[in-house]
Amino acid sequence: MAKRRKGRPVNGIVLLDKPYDISSNNALQKVKRIYFAQKAGHTGALDPLATGMLPVCLGEATKFSQFLLDTDKTYQVTAKLGVRTTTSDLDGEVVSTKPVDVSEAALIAALDTFRGKTQQIPSMYSALKYQGQPLYKYAREGIEVPRESREIEVFQLDLLRFEGDEVDLELHVSKGTYIRTIIDDLGEFLGCGAHVAALRRVAVGSYPREKMVTLEQLEHLLEQARGNEQSPSELLDPLLLPMNTAVVDLPKVSVDPMSASFLRNGNPVQASSCPVEGNVQVYIEHEDEQEFIGVGVIDDNGLVAPKRITVISEQ
DSSP states (O other), X not given: OOOOOSSBOOOEEEEEEEOTTOOHHHHHHXXXXXXXXXXXXXXXXXXXXEEEEEEEEEXXXXXXXXXXXXXXXXXXXXXXXXXXXXXXXXXXXXXXXXXXXXXXXXXXXXXXXXXXXXXXXXXXTSSOEETTEEHHHHHHXXXXXXXXXXXXXXXXXXXXXXXXXXXXXXXXXXXXXXXXXXXXXXXXXXXXXXXXXXEEEEEETTOOGGGOBOHHHHHHHHHXXXXXXXXXXXXXXXXXXXXXXXXXXXXXXXXXXHHHHHHHXXXXXXXXXXXXXXXXXXXXXXXXXXXXXXXXXXXTTSOEEEEEEOSXXXX
């Protein structure tokens, strides 16, 4: 007999404002417990020292977490000039200290070299894997392994503050961009070294930063519901964003009720407004109710093949 899954089948996305000095997985488990959700997953880990937006997907929304992992991000960072560390942040050991003699004009000129498309070599303290192990595990053992540079893009880079040896920046970047690597490279460019003193993610894709909620806010609502003898879902569930918000930027196609049934059973179907070219991911909706059905991919025959399909109706 199959083991019954503990929790309730709640579906949606929480824009958690992850606190300082806690792992993303720890934060995820706290949200899962508060919502008493059957299933939960996050959309790309933040370092324990980083704060800010961590979309937590609950229930069926976990099927679409990869799309948020692959989207662009926006960060606010404080760089400390004059000190370089092993991890390029304040958690690492000091590698070198140098006097800071940097003018604002020199800083602005240096920042300009990071805008647009560039090549970046991932930090040895990243979670990228080499031969099945994260790079940071090798780094902690004093082992350096080869890493290939990869293309990143800095869509926008704004100087917010420059006082003494501190620089505040806001960066809108492509997926897979390591902010601490940018700060380390900036320090080397300026000739004084630098590391990340504070890092906050303020946006994932087009999700608005004002929709973020803290663990304290969620805990307070949970306690409030219990004190009022309410179901916690009455206060917590209104904070959830619909699961389809993870994929709203994909091209949309519409299907009729029979085709929707075929898709749910794993079969490709014809759809209106279907892109001609193959291997394109699309957002699938019910043509009558505009109900989100899931994500499909256009196959070589021009049909919509199911890729990530919801098993319940979007609430």
